[in-house]
Amino acid sequence: MADKTSLGEFEHHVLLAALRLAEDAYTTSILTEMEFRTGRGVSAAAVYIALRRMENAGLVRSHLRTATELNERRERRYVRVTPAGVALVREARRQLVRLWSGLSALSAQA
Amino acid sequence: MRACLAHGDDEYLLRDLDVLYAYRVVTRGKASATTWYAKQTFEFVVRVGVLRIADTIGDFDSLRSDVRHALRSLRRRPAFAFAFILTLAVGTGVLASVYSAARWVLLRPVPGVGAPNDLVTLRLGSAQAPPFVTWDVSHADLLVLRERLPVHGALAGATAIDVDLRPDAGEPLRAAGEMVTANYFSVLQASLTAGRSFLPEDDSPLAGSPSVVLSAKLARSLNPDDPARLVGGDVRMNGVLVKVVGVAGAGFQGSELPGKAEFWVPLAATAIVDPSVDPTAATQRNYGAWRRMVARTVPGVTPASLESAANAVIQTSRTEFQLHSYPALHMRYQVNPGIGLDPGVQDSVKRTLALLSGAALLLLLLAIANLMNLALVQSTLRRATTAIRFALGASRAQIARMLLVETLLLGAAGALLALPLATAWNRWFQDSHLNERGAPLAGMHIDLTVAAVIMGTALVAALIAHVTPARLIRVQMLDHLMRRGAESAPAPQRVRATLVAFQVALSIVLLVTAALLGRTVANLRHLDLGFQPDRLLTYSLDPHLHGHESVDLDRLARGVETRLMQDPAVTGAGFISPSPLGSGYFTASLYPSDAPDVKPIIAAGYFVTPGFLPTLGLTTIAGDRHWAADSGTAVISRAMLEKLFPGAAPMAVIDRVLPTRSQGRNPVRIAAVIEDVKLSDVTGRTTGVILRPMSERRAGASLMGIVSTPRPPARLTALVSRTLHGEAPDLPLFSVRTARQAVDLQFAERDAMARAASTLSVIGLLLAAIGLYGVLSNIVAARRREIGIRSALGATPGQIIRMVARAGLIPVACGAFVGVAAAAGFSKLLSAYLYDLGRFDPLSYAMSVAALVTASMVACWLPAYRATSVSPVDALREE
Numbered sequence: 001m002a003d004k005t006s007l008g009e010f011e012h013h014v015l016l017a018a019l020r021l022a023e024d025a026y027t028t029s030i031l032t033e034m035e036f037r038t039g040r041g042v043s044a045a046a047v048y049i050a051l052r053r054m055e056n057a058g059l060v061r062s063h064l065r066t067a068t069e070l071n072e073r074r075e076r077r078y079v080r081v082t083p084a085g086v087a088l089v090r091e092a093r094r095q096l097v098r099l100w101s102g103l104s105a106l107s108a109q110a
Numbered sequence: 111m112r113a114c115l116a117h118g119d120d121e122y123l124l125r126d127l128d129v130l131y132a133y134r135v136v137t138r139g140k141a142s143a144t145t146w147y148a149k150q151t152f153e154f155v156v157r158v159g160v161l162r163i164a165d166t167i168g169d170f171d172s173l174r175s176d177v178r179h180a181l182r183s184l185r186r187r188p189a190f191a192f193a194f195i196l197t198l199a200v201g202t203g204v205l206a207s208v209y210s211a212a213r214w215v216l217l218r219p220v221p222g223v224g225a226p227n228d229l230v231t232l233r234l235g236s237a238q239a240p241p242f243v244t245w246d247v248s249h250a251d252l253l254v255l256r257e258r259l260p261v262h263g264a265l266a267g268a269t270a271i272d273v274d275l276r277p278d279a280g281e282p283l284r285a286a287g288e289m290v291t292a293n294y295f296s297v298l299q300a301s302l303t304a305g306r307s308f309l310p311e312d313d314s315p316l317a318g319s320p321s322v323v324l325s326a327k328l329a330r331s332l333n334p335d336d337p338a339r340l341v342g343g344d345v346r347m348n349g350v351l352v353k354v355v356g357v358a359g360a361g362f363q364g365s366e367l368p369g370k371a372e373f374w375v376p377l378a379a380t381a382i383v384d385p386s387v388d389p390t391a392a393t394q395r396n397y398g399a400w401r402r403m404v405a406r407t408v409p410g411v412t413p414a415s416l417e418s419a420a421n422a423v424i425q426t427s428r429t430e431f432q433l434h435s436y437p438a439l440h441m442r443y444q445v446n447p448g449i450g451l452d453p454g455v456q457d458s459v460k461r462t463l464a465l466l467s468g469a470a471l472l473l474l475l476l477a478i479a480n481l482m483n484l485a486l487v488q489s490t491l492r493r494a495t496t497a498i499r500f501a502l503g504a505s506r507a508q509i510a511r512m513l514l515v516e517t518l519l520l521g522a523a524g525a526l527l528a529l530p531l532a533t534a535w536n537r538w539f540q541d542s543h544l545n546e547r548g549a550p551l552a553g554m555h556i557d558l559t560v561a562a563v564i565m566g567t568a569l570v571a572a573l574i575a576h577v578t579p580a581r582l583i584r585v586q587m588l589d590h591l592m593r594r595g596a597e598s599a600p601a602p603q604r605v606r607a608t609l610v611a612f613q614v615a616l617s618i619v620l621l622v623t624a625a626l627l628g629r630t631v632a633n634l635r636h637l638d639l640g641f642q643p644d645r646l647l648t649y650s651l652d653p654h655l656h657g658h659e660s661v662d663l664d665r666l667a668r669g670v671e672t673r674l675m676q677d678p679a680v681t682g683a684g685f686i687s688p689s690p691l692g693s694g695y696f697t698a699s700l701y702p703s704d705a706p707d708v709k710p711i712i713a714a715g716y717f718v719t720p721g722f723l724p725t726l727g728l729t730t731i732a733g734d735r736h737w738a739a740d741s742g743t744a745v746i747s748r749a750m751l752e753k754l755f756p757g758a759a760p761m762a763v764i765d766r767v768l769p770t771r772s773q774g775r776n777p778v779r780i781a782a783v784i785e786d787v788k789l790s791d792v793t794g795r796t797t798g799v800i801l802r803p804m805s806e807r808r809a810g811a812s813l814m815g816i817v818s819t820p821r822p823p824a825r826l827t828a829l830v831s832r833t834l835h836g837e838a839p840d841l842p843l844f845s846v847r848t849a850r851q852a853v854d855l856q857f858a859e860r861d862a863m864a865r866a867a868s869t870l871s872v873i874g875l876l877l878a879a880i881g882l883y884g885v886l887s888n889i890v891a892a893r894r895r896e897i898g899i900r901s902a903l904g905a906t907p908g909q910i911i912r913m914v915a916r917a918g919l920i921p922v923a924c925g926a927f928v929g930v931a932a933a934a935g936f937s938k939l940l941s942a943y944l945y946d947l948g949r950f951d952p953l954s955y956a957m958s959v960a961a962l963v964t965a966s967m968v969a970c971w972l973p974a975y976r977a978t979s980v981s982p983v984d985a986l987r988e989e
Contacts, residue, residue, distance in 0.1 A: 028126035041146075044127060045153040049161060076122035 007092045011059075013038065014050045015089050018060065018081050026076050027051065051079055059085030127151075173515070180516040187488065191520065193880065194484055198524030198568055198575075200873055201477025203531030205470040206556070206564040210532065211539055212463045214554040220369065220450050222362025224299025225406075229365075229449045230413050232265075232403040232420060236440045244454065245441060246398025249313070249377060251427060252291070255403070258423050260411050266290060266297040267400030268365065271375075271383050274655055274842050276346040284844035285328065287373035288364055289383060289399070294374065295323075295358075297406050298365055298449075304329075304338035305356030312376035315392040320379035322347065323356040325363055328372040347375075348655040349840060350382045365404050367450040386654055395431055404449060417445035462859060465939055469620060469870050474571065476616040479609045480877045481575030483884050486606055513576070521572030525565040532556055532564060539862075606885045610918075611925035613878040614962065618929025619936050620871035621958035626940055626947065627864035629954055633946045634857045640787030641726040643849035647823035649815045649830055650689055650845040653838065663813075664719070664805040666838060671721045673833045674817060679826060682818035684722030687807050689814035689845075690789035691852040698800040700746070700778075701769045702754050711753045713746075713798035714790055717807040723784065725818045732760030733782030739803035743781040750798030751783055778802070792856050793945060816849070823848045860943050875961065879969040886918045886973035894980055902982035914974040915967075922966045926959055933958070 007015070017033040018025040027048050034042045054060045060079045067074055081089070127150060134143035184191040219226050232255075234245045247255075247267065256265040268290045275285045288294075292308035295301075303326060311317055322345060329337035332345070337357055344351040352375070363369030375382075377399065381389045391397055407416065420443035446453040499509060536554050556564075653663055667685040674683035688696060698715025701708055720739040723730070730737075737745055746754070751763055760783040770776040786796050815834075817826055827846050834843060847855075854861065890897070897910060905913075937949035947954075 026126075027123055028130060032130070043153050043157075044123070044150050045157045048123070048154070049157060052161075074122055074125065076126075 005088075007088055010046065011050050011054060012089065012092050014047060015054070015059065015081055015085055018079055019086070019089070023078070023080075025080065026078050030079075054085065055079070058082060059088060172511075176512055176515040177519070179512060180519050183516065184519070190484060190488055194481055194520050194572075194576075195523045195527060197477050197480050197484070197877060197880075198521065198571060199527035199531055200877075201474040202524060202564055202568045202571060203528035204535060204870065204873075205467075205474050205567060206528060206532040206560055207535035207539070208463070208466045208470040209563060210536055210556055210560045211554060212467065213560065215367075215451065215459060215463065218367065218450070220365055220367060222298075222300050222359045223365065223449065224301075226449060228406050229298070230405050230407055230416060231365075231446045231449055231453060232405060232416075233401075233444050233446075233453060234441055235444045235454075236442065238440045244401065247400045247403065248395050248397055249291075249393070249399045250395045250431075252400055252403060254427060255420060255423055259405065259416060259419050260408065261405045261416070262408060264293070264297045264406035265403055266294040266405075267403045268294060269399065269401040270366075270371070272652070272844075273347050273373075273383060274349075274652060274840065275373075276349070276840065282840055282842040284842045285372045286370045287375065288371045289379065290374050290376065291400075292376055294404075297404055299406075300362050301359045302356045303359055305341035305354070307356055308374075308376045312378045315377050315380040315387075315389040317376075317378035320352055320375060320382060321355040322352045322379070323358055323374045324354055325358050325372045326360045327363070329357045347379075348382055348385065352379065352382065365449045366452060384655070413445045413447045417443055420445065458859070461942065462863065465863065466866060468936075468939070469623065469867060472616050472620060473870050473874055474567070476613050476620075476874050476877050478571050478575050479613045479616070480881045481571065483606055483609045483613075483881045485576045486609075487884055487888055517572050517576040518569065520576065521569040522565075524572060525568035528564050528568055529556065529561060532560070606888065607921040610878070610881050610885050611921040611928070613874075613881045614922050614925025614966070615929035615932055617871070617874040617878040617962060618926055618958055619933045620867065620874040621961055622930075622933035622937065622955055623940065624864065624867035624871040625954035625957050626937060626944060626949065626951060627860060627867050629951065630943060630945045630947055631857065631861050631864045634793060634860070635854075637788070637792055637853075639792060639853065640785055641728060641849075643853050645818055645820060645823060646726070646849035647817045647819065647826045647830065648691065648845070648847060648849050648852055649817075649827075649834075649843050651813055651815065651834065651841050651843060653813060653841055656838070656840050661805050663807060664803070667719045667804055667813075667815075668721075669837050670815065670833055671719060673836065674830065675721075677829055679819050679821055679829070680817055681820060682721060682725030682727075683815070684725040685719045685804060685813060685815050686722055686789075687717045687804065687813045689812040690716065691792070691814075691849065691856070698802070699770060700744075700750070700754060700800065701771075704769050704777075711750065711798070713750045713753070713800045715800045715802060716789065717804045718801050719804045722801070722816065725816050726787070727818070728787055729785040730782050731785055733764040733780070735782070737781050739805070740781075741803055741805050742778055743803065744778040745782045745784055745801040746780060747784055747799040748786050749796050750800060753798050792853055823850075857945075860945070863943060875965050878962070879965045882918055882922065882966055882969040883973065885921070886914060886970055887976075889917050890914060890973045890977045890980075897977050897980045898982040898984070901980065907978035910978050911974040914977045915970045918970045918973075919966065922962070926962060929962075930955060930959065 013034055014030055017030045017037065020037075021029055021033055027044060030051075031042050031044050031047050034040075034047070051060060051062070055062055060081050062077050062079045064075055065078050067076060127147065131143050131147045134146055138146075223229070234247050235243060236245075246269070249267070252265065252267050256263055259265060268288045270286065271289050272284060272286050274282050276282045290308075292310050292313045295307040302323065305323070307323055308321065312321065324332070324337075324340060324345070326337065329340050333340050340354045341356060343354055345354055346352075358374070364371035364374075377392070380387055380392045380399075392399065405416065407413075424442065444453065446456075451459060496509065533556055536556065540554055653666060671683040671685070674680050696715045697712055699710035699712050701710050718739060720737060723737060723745070731748065733745075737743070746763075748760070751758065751760060754768070755763060763780050763783065765779060765781075767777045767779050770778060784799075784801075787799060788794075788796060789799060815830070817823070817830060819826055830846070831843050834841060897913075900910065900913075933955070934950060941949055
């Protein structure tokens with residue numbers, strides 16, 4: 001398991017989307033959530049690779065689960081953010097807030 | 111895309127993307143959705159695919175571990191590793207060498223020439239003559255072409271010449287150069303490092319003050335410190351001082367390959383280059399000045415269109431200039447794209463290279479088959495360890511990675527060893543006679559491109575050979591192995607036997623090729639020439655360049671003969687002109703009578719001194735045995751006698767006076783008749799010969815001296831040089847070689863092909879024998895128990911040997927049968943090279959099969975003999 005002490009922007013978004021989706025977080029649902037929230041197109045391959053990398057780093061854990069959808073049983077690989085992943089997301093947020101602090105003019109335009 | 115994803119992920123991911131696609135079709139339209147889906151799929155294949163490959167290779171630590179493991183594994187199997195690397199190196203090295211030669215000969219640009227792709231070569235040939243036969247074009251006709259062809263005046267002429275150069279200090283030397291038109295350097299865009307090239311007024315034989323441009327190499331040899339200082343000075347050429355006006359750029363030696371020109375002179379130097387030529391006559395339309403022409407084309411002009419335009423000029427020239435141009439109706443221009451290799455020899459060179467490439471490819475295939483055999487044995491032996499690895503949790507990817515690393519290591523080692531082998535092979539090519547016969551091999555070397563080809567070929571061959579057998583080991587077999595043991599598992603014997611048969615077939619093709627070419631060279635070496643070349647030394651000189659002609663030349667030649675004969679090592683000395691043992695002779699004719707309508711009998715004519723006949727040991731069958739070569743006499747050969755007077759006895763023609771021109775003109779008295787002799791084209795049929803006295807020699811022809819000795823002829827070189835220097839200090843000696851070398855030079859190409867084929871066939875036979883040995887060794891190992899049981903039940907050693915040998919000789923027999931059929935087909939490509947031999951020559955095929963059978967029996971013997979030493983008790987105990 002590789003040590004990871006900081007998050008890239010894309011990985012940050014992926015983790016946030018996964019946290020939002022909670023039990024329903026898998027590759028395509030994360031992709032859809034990110035596109036909805038950011039308004040930008042997202043590559044499924046990028047999400048897939050990011051989830052694999054973060055699983056190797058211990059920030060998420062994946063498992064196969066069978067779900068029934070539209071009368072069809074489907075097996076998917078779901079992901080859940082680990083406590084280490086949550087901690088890293090929190091730290092990334094703290095850093096962003098500290099960087100944003102005092103920039104009231106910019107934040108008013110958002 | 112499914113292959114890129116980890117097992118278990120593909121189903122849901124693909125279906126989810128399908129759902130998203132359907133959603134996008136509804137919300138954004140089909141076009142947008144399709145674009146999105148294609149982009150997603152493409153990104154997956156590329157990005158995730160790369161990730162999977164990286165996972166397979168693993169991180170650097172894993173890779174290092176795999177390399178260490180592979181090296182340990184190969185160290186434990188030194189015989190396999192050595193055999194694999196050596197076989198790979200041989201197969202790859204030979205192919206790389208031939209490829210290197212092909213690139214050097216056919217693709218190498220002419221050094222020192224600008225924009226060579228825009229240049230074309232024009233030659234005056236004929237559809238009725240072989241491609242290497244050309245005629246010279248007059249300067250007047252070249253000027254017409256220059257004016258009327260769409261080349262904007264960029265048409266230059268060139269003719270190869272040889273002169274005697276005398277530097278200020280040192281011995282005279284023979285130098286090869288070119289006579290060229292004044293615009294030669296500008297057409298070729300060949301720059302000079304010092305001085306200038308020629309002026310337009312130099313384009314006339316009547317111009318005064320001829321000049322010369324030296325090559326950078328010659329200039330450096332004349333003034334190593336500052337070659338440019340030669341400009342403005344003089345150099346003595348054929349005894350005449352000529353002004354040096356320029357030094358050519360480094361590496362430039364003319365527009366032909368191989369580049370031999372050391373100097374260039376304009377038409378103004380005609381009288382110096384050949385004192386026998388009248389400069390006024392050289393301005394006439396019927397005086398051929400240019401052997402070949404080079405033109406720089408403009409956009410839109412193709413070689414084909416230029417050829418049509420040039421041949422149209424021939425038609426109008428005949429009418430305009432009253433037949434003085436292009437007198438023979440069959441003459442036509444041939445335009446070839448590019449410069450470099452003489453178009454006349456291109457086909458022959460390409461044919462030779464194609465044959466060599468075919469043989470090298472065969473050898474590489476043979477090597478790969480052998481490698482596969484070796485790898486198959488190893489795979490079989492490692493089945494148990496592989497099974498254990500699987501059982502301990504190794505994935506297929508990990509096993510594949512280890513095999514890949516081992517293969518790449520073997521391939522890299524094979525490539526590294528192939529480099530010096532290819533270099534050695536190249537050096538052999540360059541040292542062969544091929545260089546002297548016009549194949550531009552001098553300076554050939556292995557460059558980066560060839561090295562990359564070597565590496566690529568070796569790696570691909572190693573992958574094919576090493577990885578393919580591994581795929582034959584299926585996981586199901588491993589389960590069988592774990593329960594029953596390695597020896598009892600079914601080995602892919604049929605595959606190995608097929609590989610051996612394939613190797614045997616390829617070996618037969620190489621052996622038959624070598625046998626046919628070898629017998630051809632032997633036939634040529636044992637030709638009855640009418641004299642013994644092994645005790646003769648030959649040397650050439652050009653006394654006419656220094657004004658020695660007719661009576662003066664005869665006196666010089668007789669003087670040299672007399673001085674040479676004073677040495678006890680010399681048993682004979684003589685001169686002949688033109689130089690024979692090549693293609694030089696003049697077309698001589700004799701008329702059987704002086705009747706007005708009688709036709710002449712044509713023969714090869716030579717001018718000789720009295721010492722020539724006894725030096726060559728030619729047998730006089732009638733007439734004067736000590737012919738003094740008096741003016742007005744001639745000696746003819748038996749074949750010439752038969753043509754002149756069919757059925758007549760030799761004595762009947764002695765002292766008869768026969769005309770050499772029609773109407774009884776220029777008669778000569780027949781002084782003697784000699785046995786037939788081949789003095790020119792030794793591979794052609796015997797033709798008639800007429801020998802005339804040297805005092806009647808035609809001006810300008812080359813001269814060859816011949817010396818006979820009971821000792822090795824080469825030892826007389828210093829004596830000949832000293833003697834000639836004493837008689838004529840200004841005359842350099844050149845082309846000093848034994849008569850045997852001169853004769854062999856005429857079939858140098860076939861000799862080189864025969865040697866190459868012999869070497870390749872020996873290598874191929876060795877590889878096939880190694881493959882066969884490996885198969886039989888494996889059979890003996892696999893059937894050890896069976897052999898032990900048979901021994902226990904009373905089988906004799908002879909019966910066991912026959913049992914084992916049969917298993918090996920069956921694929922050999924199949925391969926030999928197929929190989930003979932393939933060789934019969936392949937031999938069609940050799941037809942042009944064979945002499946006095948058919949392509950289905952039974953002896954060649956029989957020798958090849960016999961060599962193969964012998965090698966196979968030797969390869970079978972050791973494993974078969976080892977089988978007889980299997981102890982029944984030990985074999986049964988192993989169960």
